[in-house]
Amino acid sequence: xxxxxxxxxxxxxxxxxxxxxxxxxxxxxxxxxxxxxxxxxxxxxxxxxxxxxxxxxxxxxxxxxxxxxxxxxxxxxxxxxxxxxxxxxxxx
Numbered sequence: 750x751x752x753x754x755x756x757x758x759x760x761x762x763x764x765x766x767x768x769x770x771x772x773x774x775x776x777x778x779x780x781x782x783x784x785x786x787x788x789x790x791x792x793x794x795x796x797x798x799x800x801x802x803x804x805x806x807x808x809x810x811x812x813x814x815x816x817x818x819x820x821x822x823x824x825x826x827x828x829x830x831x832x833x834x835x836x837x838x839x840x841x
Contacts (some may be wrong), residue, residue: 754791760784761806764799772800781806 761782764770764777773796775784789797790805797803 756786756789756791756794758786760794760797761788763804763806764802765804766802770802772803773797777803 758784762777762782764779764782766777766779768778769776770779773793775789775797791804798805
């Protein structure tokens with residue numbers, strides 16, 4: 750593993766799927782999972798960010814470092830799709 754590609758901060762992930770859910774070579778329990786600094790690569794992080802059943806949680810000190818006018822952050826509501834897309838009441 751290339752040390753230059755390792756993430757040098759803890760990564761906090763909320764798993765919205767079942768216990769034992771796997772992505773990017775890692776197993777997750779339902780709820781909050783904390784991955785220690787230096788254990789996740791940038792490519793693994795990209796796979797985790799793209800997964801709709803995983804929500805990356807941003808710690809307060811990280812928010813100050815990454816918030817810019819071009820890259821705002823805030824609360825994200827994310828969940829797994831189970832029932833598909835439904836029509837609005839006005840469209841029925």
